[in-house]
Amino acid sequence: xxxxxxxxxxxxxxxxxxxxxxxxxxxxxxxxxxxxxxxxxxxxxxxxxxxxxxxxxxxxxxxxxxxxxxxxxxxxxxxxxxxxxxxxxxxxxxxxxxxxxxxxxxxxxxxxx
Amino acid sequence: xxxxxxxxxxxxxxxxxxxxxxxxxxxxxxxxxxxxxxxxxxxxxxxxxxxxxxxxxxxxxxxxxxxxxxxxxxxxxxxxxxxxxxxxxxxxxxxxxxxxxxxxxxxxxxxxxxx
Numbered sequence: 001x002x003x004x005x006x007x008x009x010x011x012x013x014x015x016x017x018x019x020x021x022x023x024x025x026x027x028x029x030x031x032x033x034x035x036x037x038x039x040x041x042x043x044x045x046x047x048x049x050x051x052x053x054x055x056x057x058x059x060x061x062x063x064x065x066x067x068x069x070x071x072x073x074x075x076x077x078x079x080x081x082x083x084x085x086x087x088x089x090x091x092x093x094x095x096x097x098x099x100x101x102x103x104x105x106x107x108x109x110x111x112x113x
Numbered sequence: 114x115x116x117x118x119x120x121x122x123x124x125x126x127x128x129x130x131x132x133x134x135x136x137x138x139x140x141x142x143x144x145x146x147x148x149x150x151x152x153x154x155x156x157x158x159x160x161x162x163x164x165x166x167x168x169x170x171x172x173x174x175x176x177x178x179x180x181x182x183x184x185x186x187x188x189x190x191x192x193x194x195x196x197x198x199x200x201x202x203x204x205x206x207x208x209x210x211x212x213x214x215x216x217x218x219x220x221x222x223x224x225x226x227x228x
Contacts, residue, residue, distance in 0.1 A: 032214040043117075043203055043219035044156075051214035089155060093211035100146060100171065101211045103155035 002027040002094040006104035013080055013111050021075040021107045023064075023090035033057075033066055033073040034091040034101065044089065047075075080111045115139050119204045119220035126194040126227045134189040134223050136204030144207045145187040146171075146217070147179065149200040156203065162187055163210075194227045201225070 007022040025033065032051045036044040048057035050066035050073065057064050062077045073090060090104040117138045126132055138145065143164050148156040158171030162181040176198060178190040187206075191198060204220040211217055 032211065034211070041221075043221045044205075045219065046216045049214060049216070091211075100158050100161055101156075101217055105153070105155045 002031065002092055002102055004090050004092050004102060004104040006088075006090050006107050008105075008107075010108035010110060013109070015082055015111055015113050016079045017111075019075070019077040019080045019084075019109070021088055021090075021109070023073045023075065023104060025071050025073065025090075025092050027071075027092055027094065030066075030068060031092045031094060033064075035062070035064055035073070035075050036089045036091055036103070038087040038089065038106070040086070047088070080109070082111045082113055085109055085111045117204055117206055117218050117220035119202070119223050121223060122221065123224045124226070126191070126225065128194060128196065128227060130194050131190070131192050132194070132225075134191070134202055134204070134225075136187045136189065136220060137185050138187075138204075138206040138218070139185065140206060140208070140218065141184060142206035142208050142218075143184070144210060144215075144217075145181065146205040146207075147177070147187070147189045148203045148205065149173065150203060150222075151200050159189065159202075191225075196227050199225060199227045 004025045034049045035047040037047045048059040050057040053068040087106045091101040120135045146161045147159040160179040162168045202223045207215045207217045209215045
């Protein structure tokens, strides 16, 4: 079935460092791909998405490019801030239930001043 | 600008007790979901609904029940609570399914501990 694999964390960076969180997927066809972020004590919120191959999603300085050749959707940010400390989830639709998202296990990011 | 609202935010239950987690959304979304999040894990789908009167099981439905009598509300019932149900529960909604690239909107979560 459809699935997503994220790099294992946690990831600890200094402020202004470059961030990459790897995400690869297994799916039939070319599904939409999502990155969600969960700040401490809060629910998940959409960070960015790409709905077709070669699309680039971007938001708040984060970017991810939908690469069908490598079945990847890696999240990047050129200069992280302390406020980016959160858990990041890669996700794709499908699995056994129509309409839902299947999530990766999440990557904890901690950014130090 | 309420979005998805869950109550209660925190609850401690004794083994064998029952309770209902309430969820309401004011975005007129057709789809609603209940997920649980265990420490260090991703989210697992418990139940979902594609419209009023229609519900279906997700990946981990055992020990739970749902109903969808209105578009706005999607309560989750825990029967005979067990320690394995200690988790954070998230209600979510979307206009249509994620397959169409639709954003799923999440509530803030309900922290449940079963002792």
